[in-house]
Amino acid sequence: MKTKRSTAALAAVLGSLAALGCQTASTPAAATTAAAAPTPVPTARAPVAAEHIRLQHILISFAGKIRGKNVTRTEDEARALAAQVLDRAKKGEDFDELVRTYTDDRAPGIYALSNSGVTPATGEYSRDRMVPAFGNVGFTLAPGEIGMAEYDPRTSPYGWHIIKRLE
DSSP, rough: OHHHHHHHHHHHHHHHHHHHOOOTSSOOOHHHHHOOOOOOOOOOOOOOOOOOOEEEEEEETTSSSSHHHOOOHHHHHHHHHHHHHHHHHHOOOOOOHHHHHHHHSOOOOOEEEOOOOOOTTTOOEEEGOOOOHHHHHHTTSSSTOEEOOOOOTBBBBBBBEEEEEOO
């Protein structure tokens, strides 16, 4: 049993297919060949994830987040500082100098990581052994690119990580 609604919906679908140059049982071949042939759309391929990367980072933390460190800034101060340092890094300031000046981690803050499921090489950390946000950002960056892992108690519990992918 056909209803007006299902007939109208079917007609709309068939009309869309005809506009795209597709032939259906109810669209004559002449009608579809009169329209310009559709331009093929390339299929997007997912980028291949790197197996091994090297990163440098600046950790901007706040009071109570790093055991044994006397970080006194508030969360709001840390958020503002992280945004400022990220902006300076993206404008091309010397990343090594920014690390030495601002990191609440150890300078030079360089880590080699292997991706999930990849055996770490000598001196590398497995991505799965680091805080999730560190790898989540690091593995999305191209070499030379800078990004930031936002503070999140589950994925970035120490604060903000300003990350530069080296390799």
